[in-house]
Amino acid sequence: MLSIQNISKIYSSKSGEKPTIALDNISFEITKPEFVSVVGKSGAGKTTLLKLILAEESPTQGKILFDGIDVHKIKKSHLSCLRQRIGVVFQDYKLFPFKTIYENVAYVMEVMGAEEKEISRDVLQILELVGLADRVNNFPAELSGGEKQRAAIARALIHRPEVILADEPTGNLDPYNASDIVRLLNKIYEFGTTIVLATHNKEIINSLGKRVITLDEGKVIKDEKRGRFIL
Amino acid sequence: MLTSFKRIIKTGWKNFSRNISLSSATIFIMVMVISLATLLFIFNPISKTLISILQEKVDVSIYFKEEVSPEEILEVRSEVSKIPEVEEIGFISREQALEKFIERYKDNPVLIESLTEVGYNPFLASLNIKAHQSSQYEQVVKFLETGPFKDLIDKIDYYQRRPVIEKVFSFTAAVNKTGIFLGVILGVIAVLLAFNTIRIAIHNSGEEISIMRLVGASNWFIRGPFLVQGVVVGLIAALITLLITFGACYGFDSKVRAVAPEIGFFNIFLANFWSLLLIQLATGIGLGTVSSLIAIRKYLKI
Ligand SMILES: Nc1ncnc2c1ncn2[C@@H]1O[C@H](COP(=O)(O)OP(=O)(O)OP(=O)(O)O)[C@@H](O)[C@H]1O
Numbered sequence: 001m002l003s004i005q006n007i008s009k010i011y012s013s014k015s016g017e018k019p020t021i022a023l024d025n026i027s028f029e030i031t032k033p034e035f036v037s038v039v040g041k042s043g044a045g046k047t048t049l050l051k052l053i054l055a056e057e058s059p060t061q062g063k064i065l066f067d068g069i070d071v072h073k074i075k076k077s078h079l080s081c082l083r084q085r086i087g088v089v090f091q092d093y094k095l096f097p098f099k100t101i102y103e104n105v106a107y108v109m110e111v112m113g114a115e116e117k118e119i120s121r122d123v124l125q126i127l128e129l130v131g132l133a134d135r136v137n138n139f140p141a142e143l144s145g146g147e148k149q150r151a152a153i154a155r156a157l158i159h160r161p162e163v164i165l166a167d168e169p170t171g172n173l174d175p176y177n178a179s180d181i182v183r184l185l186n187k188i189y190e191f192g193t194t195i196v197l198a199t200h201n202k203e204i205i206n207s208l209g210k211r212v213i214t215l216d217e218g219k220v221i222k223d224e225k226r227g228r229f230i231l
Numbered sequence: 232m233l234t235s236f237k238r239i240i241k242t243g244w245k246n247f248s249r250n251i252s253l254s255s256a257t258i259f260i261m262v263m264v265i266s267l268a269t270l271l272f273i274f275n276p277i278s279k280t281l282i283s284i285l286q287e288k289v290d291v292s293i294y295f296k297e298e299v300s301p302e303e304i305l306e307v308r309s310e311v312s313k314i315p316e317v318e319e320i321g322f323i324s325r326e327q328a329l330e331k332f333i334e335r336y337k338d339n340p341v342l343i344e345s346l347t348e349v350g351y352n353p354f355l356a357s358l359n360i361k362a363h364q365s366s367q368y369e370q371v372v373k374f375l376e377t378g379p380f381k382d383l384i385d386k387i388d389y390y391q392r393r394p395v396i397e398k399v400f401s402f403t404a405a406v407n408k409t410g411i412f413l414g415v416i417l418g419v420i421a422v423l424l425a426f427n428t429i430r431i432a433i434h435n436s437g438e439e440i441s442i443m444r445l446v447g448a449s450n451w452f453i454r455g456p457f458l459v460q461g462v463v464v465g466l467i468a469a470l471i472t473l474l475i476t477f478g479a480c481y482g483f484d485s486k487v488r489a490v491a492p493e494i495g496f497f498n499i500f501l502a503n504f505w506s507l508l509l510i511q512l513a514t515g516i517g518l519g520t521v522s523s524l525i526a527i528r529k530y531l532k533i
Pocket residue numbers: 011012013020021022040041042043044045046047048049091
């Protein structure tokens with residue numbers, strides 16, 4: 001369902017220094033619903049890979065097929081259909097600064113055209129699940145880092161997307177919260193959703209015992225069925 | 232579909248009321264732009280009335296010597312009426328001139344008395360000529376001065392009025408030229424100003440718009456609320472301007488009437504009410520929505 005084919009991404013710098021090679025000829029396949037972790041040092045290219053899947057950036061070379069469709073050939077005005085099928089936890093959260101936490105999460109369902117009743121039921125339920133039930137009417141600026149992160153997770157899950165791209169979703173969480181979130185992602189995976197988890201959290205990777213793709217300086221150096229965190 | 236539509240309107244209204252200070256700033260600028268449009272629009276009927284009033288007052292009178300008989304004058308009249316520039320000729324006989332004088336000054340015994348002292352009718356018969364355009368008087372007068380009737384004519388009351396006539400003529404031309412020129416320049420400035428205000432307002436939401444794109448909102452779902460906001464701002468601004476226009480016309484009315492009773496500001500307002508309302512609404516809503524659409528474009532690229 002997700003096919004990464006010879007993807008390279010080179011960021012040309014504006015100030016005339018030498019360009020950054022963020023991804024260097026990467027290929028891998030996700031055929032059936034799968035829980036895939038992408039690990040690698042800071043700057044290895046994890047976020048870049050997720051941005052390319054979401055068509056937020058376009059590749060310098062190669063293509064990415066989502067259900068057989070080249071995502072970078074989709075017209076900008078039609079990208080919304082692709083993105084509605086993907087839930088993203090952004091590394092920098094990207095919560096709507098002028099919307100409350102409730103509105104942040106509800107927005108994704110509004111986009112899909114859900115009914116008001118359905119929305120309020122689901123949103124309250126998921127905010128309860130990530131432990132933000134008493135933060136419903138606060139704005140993102142009024143939340144702690146970990147709370148923002150949990151709000152971002154709630155927003156990525158709410159519309160039951162086919163694929164979840166989670167970029168360092170536990171980076172700001174304490175170990176208890178972090179394992180809770182990973183357990184939640186694992187449960188969603190068991191219901192048939194593909195999860196792509198980018199992280200450098202060693203314990204999480206080792207406890208999962210699932211497929212691990214290791215990136216280093218933009219290259220895939222390992223792709224193991226039951227991987228461990230080794231750098 | 233209907234849910235989305237309702238949602239877009241609700242969100243637009245919520246954004247409008249949440250950012251009330253920014254909204255009021257935009258409304259304020261918009262009121263100025265619409266006022267300008269109104270001014271340009273209303274200037275036209277006002278200047279037209281003014282010009283036609285002045286043109287009405289411009290004419291040429293030809294006074295005939297005492298011994299010229301009415302028959303001869305009527306002959307001149309039929310000759311002059313053949314000149315294509317002439318619009319209208321009125322004949323005032325010596326008796327009519329006298330009657331007019333008595334009628335006008337009947338409350339002034341001193342003047343009436345001096346008239347009886349003179350002992351005979353001192354007024355001259357005259358032809359009163361109106362041309363289609365003020366620039367054409369020159370020709371008519373030349374014809375009379377040099378033509379076959381020049382011996383019958385006592386004096387032509389044109390040179391006395393000439394400065395007035397020429398002023399009217401140049402005023403008419405100047406009003407048209409500068410009016411259009413100034414209007415276009417001010418209009419461009421005002422539109423840019425309004426557009427810029429809206430651009431800044433949308434720039435504030437630039438980050439939100441990018442995130443909306445990333446979580447899968449379609450372009451129209453994103454644009455919708457901004458359009459609604461543009462409509463609301465335009466609508467409120469148009470109504471405020473209408474009230475201001477009403478107040479201004481009402482206030483000026485009596486003052487202008489005191490000087491020039493023929494110009495009724497308030498009547499002009501009433502006569503043009505619907506087109507005025509239409510122009511104000513179109514300016515406000517059109518500017519609000521089009522500016523939003525243009526300003527939002529660059530944030531939809533992601
Ligand atoms: N917009 C950009 N312009 C230029 N260079 C960029 C840009 N985005 C990323 N890079 C560079 O590309 C490389 C990969 O960045 P990326 O964000 O994918 O790393 P990462 O693996 O997500 O790191 P981290 O674990 O710290 O989040 C880095 O060297 C980074 O500096």
